Amino acid sequence: MKTQLTLKLNGKTVNWEGDSSRKLLDVLRDDLGQVDVKCGCREGECGACSVLIDGLLVNSCMFAVGAVDGREVTTIEGYRDTDRFRALDKAFADVSAVQCGYCIPGMVLAAEALLAANPRPTDAEVRAAISGNLCRCTGYNAIVEAIVEASEEGEGLW
Amino acid sequence: MHQISQHVMKKDHREKIDGTALYVGDFTQQGALCARLVRSPHAHARIEAIHYPRFPEGYYKVDAADVPGENIVHVVEDDSPVFEADEVMFIGDPVAMIIGPDPALVDQLVAATVIDYRELPAILDIHDSDKVFFDYHYHKGDIDAAFAVADKIYEEDFQTPYQEQAYLETQGVIACFQDGQLTVHGSLQCPYYVQAAVIKACGLSAAQVRIQQDYTGGGFGGKEAFPSFIAAQAAVAAMKMPGKSVRLVFDRREDMEFTSKRHPSCCHYKAAVKDGQVTALDIQVLFNSGAFTTLSPVVLQRGIIAAPGVYNVPNLRVNGQALRTHTVPTGAYRGFGAPQTFFAIERLLDHIAADLGQEPIDFKLAHLVKQGDATSTSGLYHFPVPLPQMVAKVMAASDFRSKRTAWAQPQSGRVRKGIGIALWFHGAGFTGAGERDHIKAVVRLRKLADGSVEVLGSNTDIGQGIKTTFAKIVANELDLPLELVNYHNPDTALVPDSGPTVASRSLMTVGELFRRAAVQLKEQWQDGVEQVVEEHYHEPDFMLPFDLPTFHGDSYPTFAWGVAAVELGFDSLTGQNDILGCWACFDVGTPIDEQIVIGQMEGGVLQGLGYSAMEQMAYDSTGRIRNHSYSDYIIPCAADVPKLDVQLHVEEFPFGPYGAKGAGELPLVGIAPAFIAAAEQALATRGLNHIPLTAEESLAYLSAGQKELAK
Numbered sequence A: 001m002k003t004q005l006t007l008k009l010n011g012k013t014v015n016w017e018g019d020s021s022r023k024l025l026d027v028l029r030d031d032l033g034q035v036d037v038k039c040g041c042r043e044g045e046c047g048a049c050s051v052l053i054d055g056l057l058v059n060s061c062m063f064a065v066g067a068v069d070g071r072e073v074t075t076i077e078g079y080r081d082t083d084r085f086r087a088l089d090k091a092f093a094d095v096s097a098v099q100c101g102y103c104i105p106g107m108v109l110a111a112e113a114l115l116a117a118n119p120r121p122t123d124a125e126v127r128a129a130i131s132g133n134l135c136r137c138t139g140y141n142a143i144v145e146a147i148v149e150a151s152e153e154g155e156g157l158w
Numbered sequence B: 001m002h003q004i005s006q007h008v009m010k011k012d013h014r015e016k017i018d019g020t021a022l023y024v025g026d027f028t029q030q031g032a033l034c035a036r037l038v039r040s041p042h043a044h045a046r047i048e049a050i051h052y053p054r055f056p057e058g059y060y061k062v063d064a065a066d067v068p069g070e071n072i073v074h075v076v077e078d079d080s081p082v083f084e085a086d087e088v089m090f091i092g093d094p095v096a097m098i099i100g101p102d103p104a105l106v107d108q109l110v111a112a113t114v115i116d117y118r119e120l121p122a123i124l125d126i127h128d129s130d131k132v133f134f135d136y137h138y139h140k141g142d143i144d145a146a147f148a149v150a151d152k153i154y155e156e157d158f159q160t161p162y163q164e165q166a167y168l169e170t171q172g173v174i175a176c177f178q179d180g181q182l183t184v185h186g187s188l189q190c191p192y193y194v195q196a197a198v199i200k201a202c203g204l205s206a207a208q209v210r211i212q213q214d215y216t217g218g219g220f221g222g223k224e225a226f227p228s229f230i231a232a233q234a235a236v237a238a239m240k241m242p243g244k245s246v247r248l249v250f251d252r253r254e255d256m257e258f259t260s261k262r263h264p265s266c267c268h269y270k271a272a273v274k275d276g277q278v279t280a281l282d283i284q285v286l287f288n289s290g291a292f293t294t295l296s297p298v299v300l301q302r303g304i305i306a307a308p309g310v311y312n313v314p315n316l317r318v319n320g321q322a323l324r325t326h327t328v329p330t331g332a333y334r335g336f337g338a339p340q341t342f343f344a345i346e347r348l349l350d351h352i353a354a355d356l357g358q359e360p361i362d363f364k365l366a367h368l369v370k371q372g373d374a375t376s377t378s379g380l381y382h383f384p385v386p387l388p389q390m391v392a393k394v395m396a397a398s399d400f401r402s403k404r405t406a407w408a409q410p411q412s413g414r415v416r417k418g419i420g421i422a423l424w425f426h427g428a429g430f431t432g433a434g435e436r437d438h439i440k441a442v443v444r445l446r447k448l449a450d451g452s453v454e455v456l457g458s459n460t461d462i463g464q465g466i467k468t469t470f471a472k473i474v475a476n477e478l479d480l481p482l483e484l485v486n487y488h489n490p491d492t493a494l495v496p497d498s499g500p501t502v503a504s505r506s507l508m509t510v511g512e513l514f515r516r517a518a519v520q521l522k523e524q525w526q527d528g529v530e531q532v533v534e535e536h537y538h539e540p541d542f543m544l545p546f547d548l549p550t551f552h553g554d555s556y557p558t559f560a561w562g563v564a565a566v567e568l569g570f571d572s573l574t575g576q577n578d579i580l581g582c583w584a585c586f587d588v589g590t591p592i593d594e595q596i597v598i599g600q601m602e603g604g605v606l607q608g609l610g611y612s613a614m615e616q617m618a619y620d621s622t623g624r625i626r627n628h629s630y631s632d633y634i635i636p637c638a639a640d641v642p643k644l645d646v647q648l649h650v651e652e653f654p655f656g657p658y659g660a661k662g663a664g665e666l667p668l669v670g671i672a673p674a675f676i677a678a679a680e681q682a683l684a685t686r687g688l689n690h691i692p693l694t695a696e697e698s699l700a701y702l703s704a705g706q707k708e709l710a711k
């Protein structure tokens, strides 16, 4: 069914028309050119396609685009100019947490969702929070360490 | 540690974390033709006829009849076709491709393509195989004499399964043919391998074929040979439709089901023991190659060279075979044949030790090779073997002895614990004479007039960090700030062939060539002008030349070493296990960046834990792979493991840059035997000779133990 909807994508208002049952991921990548959102499985298992909807972490491949009408969608592009991103970015760089990079935009948004809810998570809380974001390269140590470091160094940001 | 080991911000950190790095799938469909493969539904059948539907305008089929060159995808041998014409050899074997602008319509046309097949008998089990692709033998000492005088003889069988690389980014390429030039870009490890395959399939010259690597979302071996297949298919389609981009990007299911994975293995080991020492090993190694040869000869060579493990066994007879079955062709995966045989030898020694009433680690330490000893192929361990120190570090970090002793007592609580340890090597660099006879690497440095330096080679950064480490080496030699030295995603039109990104060779072998090139450039340096220097590979003089027919000589210039201990807890009610800890120590020589190396080691260890504990892939009675998504092929997530404890030990290799050796594959290789050794202790059983270990099985052992206890 063709529907018209309006969403806020990375701070900009976007009007979109099409089949409201399409996957948000496909609309973001194929229609709106938002290829900073990665696609690892398209079936809700890997977290590479993570975005924030009104601040909540979702797998955009499991979300019908119709459900974002009137809501705010943030991808890494809409996040990378914030101080919070800079804190995470620095921490990921400090511990060399980025290998192939494919999981990383999603990981960073998962970290944001976690820190927004829990600014000083423990190691175990970080592991639980990113358990929906698969990474095949790193073994997770460095990613967990980076998120903990960002939470400590980014004092007051979250 | 060497000052070069000090970490820097990775060269590609920025674009990967901010989402601007483009992977092949990020070049979206707009304006391109979507390509989808028509695949065989049968494991083995004759193609009688292909009936294509009527194609709307702009939609086309591509099949064997469209191949302008030879209908062959060149890997090592030339037995795989671009598209099957007469006979399909496995479920998923490509027969044709449909291309067109709208993916949904292309899918419909694929579904509407009818192929008449006459089914043929399919061989799925390697024990029934009627074709031995490769059959290698070697021996050393006098095995019959050793068995004749043995005090005791042990005989065991071992099995290991598929392992899927499960890189987060699926396979993909985009091809375009324009003005007589064919360009293919994509997710790949070895641009010049892809170029050779495309040249053959398209009947073009090297000057007409340009291959560019895009940012690549992991490879682990899975993007060594396989991209040659899809590049050839997309290239053939591109030649049919000049001026159009043909986009062949797999979805996850297609990727898991139909791309190459680790060879399943069956190993039979027979050991002679005399006076408490293993004196002889008679070994048979069988690898399931699937329908085609792909990389099996080299995988098998590495597997059988590693067959006696890190132990000095004077008498050896080793036979390895790679066998054909009508299943998906297997290929390269981190470790490349060695995880299979290390699993066998480590388990065997654990069992022999237990039978002799010894603690396995002590028994193993008493058999270790040392510098100056002969290798399995009668070459030499030219350099120090630091395993004793590394074992000591791992045992201290894991509190190994006290845990091992405590859990050897009968356990009765809900959680049953165990700890195990394994030792291994990874032959650093290409096996045998490959580097000298086949690869012949060439590298170049181009210094620009502004004083910046471009580092030019064909190795790809697939996450392992060579953009950073190559640049560090060159910058260090030239005393330049790192910002002035850069390595880009390779493009065969711009870089020389420094060989493939495989065998943990890039940093050790190619990195050393870059270092030497930098020394040359420094000598010739003139301000304000452009200068180019080139370096070529020469085999180091110390090596005893390797002879493949007899498996005699130095199989590798040197070895990287690994030790790991794994601690497990099993829930006696559910059979589920928890990884309580994993401690490892690796010697990869000088780390060119300590954090990059540690990251590689941690990532590899976790893939090893996945291989042991949960990654399960099998085919059904028709030969169809059953596990083809992240929901049924489970790889570890962050919550599945505690913090991994990885240490480095540094034995400098004088022929690697600043003492570096091969690193990438090492960490995965010996994790599985350590894991299973821990499981055997926790489950109070012996003879666990396969992976992965399922909860159902563990539960069966636990309840059997319960009954024992009750008696």
Ligand code: FES
Residues within 6 Å of the ligand: A025, A038, A039, A040, A041, A042, A043, A044, A045, A046, A047, A048, A049, A050, A059, A060, A061, A062
């Ligand atoms: S692409 Fe959405 S979860 Fe994998």
Ligand code: FES
Residues within 6 Å of the ligand: A097, A098, A099, A100, A101, A102, A103, A104, A134, A135, A136, A137, A138, B168, B217, B218, B463
């Ligand atoms: S860095 Fe490669 S998947 Fe995470």
